[in-house]
Amino acid sequence: MAVTDAGSVGGQIRDWAYRTCGYTGLKVDTQAQALIKVNAVAAVVFLLLGGLMGLAVALTRWPAVHLLPAEWFYLVLTGHGANVLLFWIIFFEIAVLYFASAILLNSRLATPKLGWLAFILMVVGALMANYAVLRGDSSVMFTSYPPMQASHWFYLSLILFAVGALIGVGVFFGTLVIARAERTYEGSIPLVTFGALTAAIIAVFTIASGAIILIPTWLWSIGLIANIDPLMYKVVWWGMGHSSQQINVSAHVAIWYMIAALVVGAKPLSEKVSRTAFLMYILFLQLASAHHLLAEPGLSAEWKIVNTSYMMYLAVMGSMIHGLTVPGSVEAAQRRNGYTKGAFEWLTKAPWGNPAFSGMFLSLVMFGFIGGISGVVLGTEQLNVLMHNTLYVPGHFHGTVVAGTTLAFMAATYLVLPLVFQREIVWPTMAKWQPYMFGIGAAGISLFMMGAGTLGVSRRHWDITLTDAAHAFEYPAAAYLMMGLNGIFAIMAAIGGAMYILVTVGTVLFGKKIDEAGTHKLTFPLHSGGPQAVSEYGSRGTLKLPGTIILVSIFFTAFVLYYFVNWKYLSDLWLFR
Amino acid sequence: MAVTPPEQRIWWNEPIHKTELGWIVIAFLWGLFMFFFMIAWHFIGEQNLSTETYRIQPAKYEAKVEAFAEQFKVAEENGVPVVRPPAGEDVFILGRLWEWWPILELKKDQSYRIHLSSVDWQHGFSLQPTNINIQVHPGYEHVITLTPTESGEFGIICNEFCGIGHHQMTGRIRVTE
Numbered sequence: 001m002a003v004t005d006a007g008s009v010g011g012q013i014r015d016w017a018y019r020t021c022g023y024t025g026l027k028v029d030t031q032a033q034a035l036i037k038v039n040a041v042a043a044v045v046f047l048l049l050g051g052l053m054g055l056a057v058a059l060t061r062w063p064a065v066h067l068l069p070a071e072w073f074y075l076v077l078t079g080h081g082a083n084v085l086l087f088w089i090i091f092f093e094i095a096v097l098y099f100a101s102a103i104l105l106n107s108r109l110a111t112p113k114l115g116w117l118a119f120i121l122m123v124v125g126a127l128m129a130n131y132a133v134l135r136g137d138s139s140v141m142f143t144s145y146p147p148m149q150a151s152h153w154f155y156l157s158l159i160l161f162a163v164g165a166l167i168g169v170g171v172f173f174g175t176l177v178i179a180r181a182e183r184t185y186e187g188s189i190p191l192v193t194f195g196a197l198t199a200a201i202i203a204v205f206t207i208a209s210g211a212i213i214l215i216p217t218w219l220w221s222i223g224l225i226a227n228i229d230p231l232m233y234k235v236v237w238w239g240m241g242h243s244s245q246q247i248n249v250s251a252h253v254a255i256w257y258m259i260a261a262l263v264v265g266a267k268p269l270s271e272k273v274s275r276t277a278f279l280m281y282i283l284f285l286q287l288a289s290a291h292h293l294l295a296e297p298g299l300s301a302e303w304k305i306v307n308t309s310y311m312m313y314l315a316v317m318g319s320m321i322h323g324l325t326v327p328g329s330v331e332a333a334q335r336r337n338g339y340t341k342g343a344f345e346w347l348t349k350a351p352w353g354n355p356a357f358s359g360m361f362l363s364l365v366m367f368g369f370i371g372g373i374s375g376v377v378l379g380t381e382q383l384n385v386l387m388h389n390t391l392y393v394p395g396h397f398h399g400t401v402v403a404g405t406t407l408a409f410m411a412a413t414y415l416v417l418p419l420v421f422q423r424e425i426v427w428p429t430m431a432k433w434q435p436y437m438f439g440i441g442a443a444g445i446s447l448f449m450m451g452a453g454t455l456g457v458s459r460r461h462w463d464i465t466l467t468d469a470a471h472a473f474e475y476p477a478a479a480y481l482m483m484g485l486n487g488i489f490a491i492m493a494a495i496g497g498a499m500y501i502l503v504t505v506g507t508v509l510f511g512k513k514i515d516e517a518g519t520h521k522l523t524f525p526l527h528s529g530g531p532q533a534v535s536e537y538g539s540r541g542t543l544k545l546p547g548t549i550i551l552v553s554i555f556f557t558a559f560v561l562y563y564f565v566n567w568k569y570l571s572d573l574w575l576f577r
Numbered sequence: 578m579a580v581t582p583p584e585q586r587i588w589w590n591e592p593i594h595k596t597e598l599g600w601i602v603i604a605f606l607w608g609l610f611m612f613f614f615m616i617a618w619h620f621i622g623e624q625n626l627s628t629e630t631y632r633i634q635p636a637k638y639e640a641k642v643e644a645f646a647e648q649f650k651v652a653e654e655n656g657v658p659v660v661r662p663p664a665g666e667d668v669f670i671l672g673r674l675w676e677w678w679p680i681l682e683l684k685k686d687q688s689y690r691i692h693l694s695s696v697d698w699q700h701g702f703s704l705q706p707t708n709i710n711i712q713v714h715p716g717y718e719h720v721i722t723l724t725p726t727e728s729g730e731f732g733i734i735c736n737e738f739c740g741i742g743h744h745q746m747t748g749r750i751r752v753t754e
């Protein structure tokens with residue numbers, strides 16, 4: 001039973017109801033809690049829809065199966081991109097923003113009514129987009145490059161969704177202001193909230209770019225504007241498309257820190273370094289559209305080089321820093337928890353059976369090794385010509401946004417269910433295996449799509465046998481093998497996704513209610529070495545992180561080798577200048 | 578913890594861990610290296626995408642390609658002209674729903690000024706199996722100086738989604754010794 005109280009702050013401020021969290025003693029705004037719940041549920045629903053579409057796409061691209069007819073393939077692929085990349089991710093991010101502000105800051109949520117308005121607009125937008133796609137006249141892919149034109153419903157739906165998301169971001173900012181004014185916390189905001197703030201700031205820029213390009217495109221689709229320049233569209237569209245990926249990165253890095261803190265009691269090695277690394281995402285998020293436009297005519301080499309790298313890959317540097325500080329803080333915490341043997345006892349004795357932890361760590365490793373390295377290679381001016389628009393591109397971003405972001409969000413769900421939904425997780429064994437199933441599947445589709453792309457296989461392509469093509473062409477046999485393996489791992493990822501949805505939905509509907517009185521099983525951090533563990537430590541010279549040093553050394557070696565391998569491939573091509 | 582305000586109120590004065598500092602320096606230098614390597618490749622490398630681009634009306638471009646095909650046509654295959662331009666010549670390729678037109682015959686180790694544009698939607702020029710991938714826009718004429726370094730039959734795939742016939746859109750380049 002929730003302990004409900006009325007806030008005493010007077011005047012125009014709403015009376016707010018809250019319960020006291022049985023785990024943390026934090027006050028939980030019941031309105032914030034309700035909004036987190038509905039946004040998370042909506043996210044999962046669109047993941048289900050989009051995930052099924054992804055499976056159908058992968059099975060169609062498996063030449064031996066070739067599931068869907070061509071028209072359906074392009075339709076479903078458009079739906080897949082929109083439902084997972086936009087709707088699943090952004091609904092979940094709005095929930096993360098509310099959690100990182102109202103809950104972590106112990107505050108009430110600003111203007112919950114606007115929060116509901118945001119939610120409704122986003123739901124309407126998402127449903128309308130699916131309607132537009134299923135009508136069959138909007139199979140333009142979620143990038144919708146002109147002069148190809150979708151139904152006006154399609155552009156309108158995205159605009160509505162974006163306006164809703166923008167309002168949600170505004171509620172987050174408002175909550176930060178209230179929490180500060182009402183002194184609900186001491187000192188600076190927590191690192192996780194800082195990461196969420198980074199994501200929110202980038203979101204404003206992102207949605208502004210989206211508005212600048214989608215509103216004229218919508219007017220074009222209803223005939224009020226005669227022409228949209230295809231190159232200009234891409235430059236602005238990717239101002240939205242790319243920076244929204246930077247939102248995802250900020251959000252999932254914040255979640256890595258959160259899970260590390262709650263599960264093993266990790267504390268950032270240095271607040272300064274971790275916060276600066278987040279700040280780099282904002283400062284250098286760049287005209288980041290550039291690295292989507294490296295194979296485009298009409299843009300100078302100088303513009304491309306400067307805007308992909310801003311003199312030196314500063315946003316990449318931000319991620320590389322988190323790539324050290326997150327495992328580093330886990331190692332430090334685990335050593336404090338008593339796992340001090342050798343370089344890796346902290347890792348081998350980590351709570352691998354806890355899906356929040358295993359999901360977080362797999363997400364961290366795969367985001368770095370698969371998504372991160374391939375992203376830098378793909379974003380190098382000349383190397384891009386090797387893989388522009390091949391399956392390498394979806395391979396890369398399934399490494400970032402599926403193995404990275406999606407898996408991190410799934411992992412976070414295992415903490416959100418008891419904390420916010422106050423339910424005990426049903427089928428814990430399934431939950432325990434879920435991150436492995438999904439993670440390995442996601443890694444597989446990423447790697448095999450990258451492999452097929454390296455062999456030249458086109459993305460968004462229904463028939464690599466080119467049977468009905470104007471001029472026949474045979475892709476090498478290895479490409480077929482890659483597509484088959486991609487299909488097999490897609491099935492694994494889909495099973496992993498289904499397990500996630502079963503556990504989540506099952507828990508929300510049937511999970512045992514956790515009551516406030518304190519018979520619950522969880523104490524935070526979940527895995528610690530007892531009371532001495534909470535004692536302070538920090539950047540004192542005594543702290544050693546040999547395991548993390550070895551891990552990042554392996555990472556760096558892989559990065560450098562793979563980078564030069566690709567220059568070698570490039571130097572074997574026909575000459576062009 | 579990362580979910581609570583920093584323990585040290587004045588967290589920005591905390592010393593930075595040596596491991597972190599070392600990694601930051603490495604990441605910084607590696608970033609600088611990668612930046613300079615892109616620039617360096619413009620001088621030492623032989624694969625740099627040209628930026629020579631002109632605005633052009635799609636209909637005008639189509640006319641140019643047709644005139645070019647007419648001038649250097651040597652044969653016809655299934656109604657598509659096979660065009661053999663002399664080395665060094667301007668060569669025109671047209672992307673349209675859903676073919677790359679015309680068929681080209683080039684000589685190995687000779688350079689050609691290849692013009693690329695589309696008359697309708699965006700297309701993706703994907704030369705296989707050598708794996709050179711370039712975006713093609715309507716209204717923009719992109720000129721690339723291309724030198725084949727191997728002989729044989731090469732396919733041009735379309736790798737930008739261009740509607741329901743996207744997977745049928747191909748073209749051909751034949752390179753002779």
Ligand code: HEM
Binds near residue numbers: 061461490
């Ligand atoms: C069961 C899990 C998934 C499978 C099997 C899967 C598979 C695929 C495949 C095979 C493609 C098509 C590549 C092509 O033909 O161009 C694709 C495209 C894509 N996927 Fe996934 N995917 C999954 C989950 C996700 C998730 C969770 C996200 C986002 C968070 C995502 C985002 C995308 C995007 C943005 C595209 C590009 C669509 C386009 O080219 O317009 N996928 N996926």
Ligand SMILES: [Cu+2]
Binds near residue numbers: 672673699700743746
């Ligand atoms: Cu095409």
Ligand SMILES: [Cu+2]
Binds near residue numbers: 738739
């Ligand atoms: Cu195409």
